[in-house]
Amino acid sequence: MTQAGWISGWRKPSVLPGFGPALGTTLAYLSLFVIIPLGAMVLTTFAHGWADFVGAVLQPRVLAAFRVTLLCAFGAAALCALFGLLLAWVLVRYPFPGHRLVDAAVDLPFALPTAVAGIALTSLYAPNGWIGALLAPLGIQVAFTPLGILVALTFVGLPFVVRTVQPVLQDLEREQEEASAILGATRLQTFTRVIMPALAPALLTGFAMALARGLGEYGSVIFIAGNKPMVSEIVPLLIVIELEQFNYAGAAAIGTLMLAVAFVLLFAINRLQRWTRLQHAD
Structure with a gap:
């Protein structure tokens, strides 16, 4: 199956147009308000090392x-x-x-x-x-x-x-x-x-x-x-x-x-x- 055929099979027809913008907006929202803040917290945690993390939570x-x-x-x-x-x-x-x-x-x-x-x-x-x-x-x-x-x-x-x-x-x-x-x-x-x-x-x-x-x-x-x-x-x-x-x-x-x-x-x-x-x- 060609790439175009695979994409057309994956993207089922919808009564609401604009799949690309809708998906992009959704991913941008999740990134800005969920993934990036939580990821920053995790990076801040382990920037000080695993030992400090274990010592803090135990x-x-x-x-x-x-x-x-x-x-x-x-x-x-x-x-x-x-x-x-x-x-x-x-x-x-x-x-x-x-x-x-x-x-x-x-x-x-x-x-x-x-x-x-x-x-x-x-x-x-x-x-x-x-x-x-x-x-x-x-x-x-x-x-x-x-x-x-x-x-x-x-x-x-x-x-x-x-x-x-x-x-x-x-x-x-x-x-x-x-x-x-x-x-x-x-x-x-x-x-x-x-x-x-x-x-x-x-x-x-x-x-x-x-x-x-x-x-x-x-x-x-x-x-x-x-x-x-x-x-x-x-x-x-x-x-x-x-x-x-x-x-x-x-x-x-x-x-x-x-x-x-x-x-x-x-x-x-x-x-x-x-x-x-x-x-x-x-």
Whole structure:
């Protein structure tokens, strides 16, 4: 096959003209705003040598911050997946008074400044707050602990799951559920074998987006976390602290490791999502 034939076979006809300019604009955008900044951070990290990078990221305080960030981000994403699925199900399947108000309220964490969210959550869950005062006699402290980080990340991550699952649930045909019931399947069997396979890719997408938001969240967390080193300190805060101390190499090293961890996690979730789609297609 000639080069022209190969190119014509690769470039499928499209109703939108201008493949070259569109591709060039896309690559330029990715280069200027994503690839070049991240590449510069990685180059800054390793310009000081591998030994300095290892020494910067293996400090006990850094490892503790990564442990807190990863555990809380995973826990919050799991909670978002569970409650986001329930909320999307209620919004799609059940009409009730105030339905539009609840549906609009789901997007509040998108529009609300993260600092405002952090202050509001802290005032609620502090030992003298409305909710914190009820939990204090039970020996449960939320604010200024890793549990507070979990609450904040769940708050900001929930809309991602709801808005990714909701359209798929709306397009799901009821006839499949009715056919399953006619064939003698229980409600649980219908949910696990008919509904969940169709929702799984969207649910995994929402989980991945909530996880990504949790890994990089800063504003809503620093108010409620307490920011105690080795206890409730998150990686983004540690990077800011290094920058304030003009330790740019240390900040770049921590940021590079965080970039690598986030890329591996999201890549693995993406592969799992693709596998679930193929399983559902079969």
